[in-house]
Amino acid sequence: MKGPMPTEQDQAIVLRLTEYSETSQIVTLFTAQRGLVRLIAKGARRGTAKRFAVGLDGLEYGDLSYVPARGDAQLGTLTEWKQRDAFADLRRELGRLYGGLYAAELVAALTEELDPHPTLFAALLRTLTSLAGPADPPVVLACFQADLLIALGYAPNLEQCVGCGKRRPRGAAPYFSATAGGLLCRDCELHYVEKRRLPPGLLDTTPATGDARAWFTLQNYHLTHLLGRPPRTAAVLLKSLQVRP
Numbered sequence: 001m002k003g004p005m006p007t008e009q010d011q012a013i014v015l016r017l018t019e020y021s022e023t024s025q026i027v028t029l030f031t032a033q034r035g036l037v038r039l040i041a042k043g044a045r046r047g048t049a050k051r052f053a054v055g056l057d058g059l060e061y062g063d064l065s066y067v068p069a070r071g072d073a074q075l076g077t078l079t080e081w082k083q084r085d086a087f088a089d090l091r092r093e094l095g096r097l098y099g100g101l102y103a104a105e106l107v108a109a110l111t112e113e114l115d116p117h118p119t120l121f122a123a124l125l126r127t128l129t130s131l132a133g134p135a136d137p138p139v140v141l142a143c144f145q146a147d148l149l150i151a152l153g154y155a156p157n158l159e160q161c162v163g164c165g166k167r168r169p170r171g172a173a174p175y176f177s178a179t180a181g182g183l184l185c186r187d188c189e190l191h192y193v194e195k196r197r198l199p200p201g202l203l204d205t206t207p208a209t210g211d212a213r214a215w216f217t218l219q220n221y222h223l224t225h226l227l228g229r230p231p232r233t234a235a236v237l238l239k240s241l242q243v244r245p
Helices: 088-092 094-110 118-131 137-151 212-227 234-241
Strands: 008-019 025-031 035-041 061-067 076-085 157-161 175-177 182-184
Touching: 008 035, 008 094, 008 118, 025 094, 025 118, 088 094, 094 118, 094 137, 094 212, 094 234, 118 137, 137 212, 137 234, 175 212, 212 234
Parallel strands: 035 076, 157 182
Antiparallel strands: 008 025, 008 061, 025 035, 061 076, 175 182
16 A cells, blocks of 8 residues: 655745646746746635635745656646745736746746756746835846846857957947857858847946846847747737837
């Protein structure tokens, strides 16, 4: 006779909820120790006293216990959820809410299951906390994009031309190619179809100190290339933040 399946404990942020049945949901979580985890939350939609804590919701942070997937099972089982922070003030402005959804979408799309990224987890938690506070959303999101690209090894080369290796001069308005993975000088950009001109002096700053909207646009352009499509939340987010694509 088999004993009870061992459970694991972790901290997590809810990235996405998907209906599974009349009473259950599939929960996509980004955990501190295990990275992306997909679990079935049985009875999570019942609306009874046995419902998980105050009810699972997207973009909330908490402690979980779960039984990992075993054998042929593709989903583990969520056994307990204790909410730490629902980031309630995230929902007071559309720009903040869509910013949180944008960050969650990128993490879900660009990370693999059971591939831990503790620095990215900390960055996502910091981003949701900041969006729920007084911080300026474009600055918060541009910084998150940079953190995500670095954590996952997708950061483009913004210091020298990826074609010839020439260092970027200060104040220059170079070209950027997502396909090439970084900057192109005026001599090399002629050989690339996919490229965009960057504002003069932008790269002499950082997402935290420069034009946050311009940084957001640049990094969203690169992320779109990595995803093979625009992030689904990008269009409405750009509109709400009054950012040009």
